[in-house]
Amino acid sequence: MIFNVEVKISLKKGMLNPESSTIERALDLLGYKVKNTDTIDIITFQIDEKNEEKVLEEVDDMCQRLLCNPVIHDYEITINS
Amino acid sequence: MIFNVEVKISLKKGMLNPESSTIERALDLLGYKVKNTDTIDIITFQIDEKNEEKVLEEVDDMCQRLLCNPVIHDYEITINS
8 A cells, every 4th residue: 555654854952953044144144034944854755555553663764764863853754645 | 023934845846856866765775665755845934024925025035046946946935923
């Protein structure tokens, strides 16, 4: 059975985010005053598995091993069949 | 008035996405069979403006000038007050 998976990856609270501070500074140089800038990465893919529990287990494993760094990242898995 | 802005940036259909193909290959090496991998970037920030129309106009300008490359990217702006 084909499942559509979405993994939302963001930095944990308190972690320095060089990407967002660079964006905020660059926008400031262009004359835009913004604050609390943050960045989130989303990875979507399809996987063929027996059931949703198996998918969740595998995707969690993917996150731990490859897709993000559990020390500095939070991740959220969304599964749709 | 403070507005919460979310900009969702993705590559246009048909564009080669080296990041997602690298992810798919790496997952394959770890033994995970996934397909149709895609990546989406989200930038969130707060902006102080008079009204929502002005915010939309400014954020669209930010997208055109800095946040993405309109030739290869699609972007979606979400504004919450």
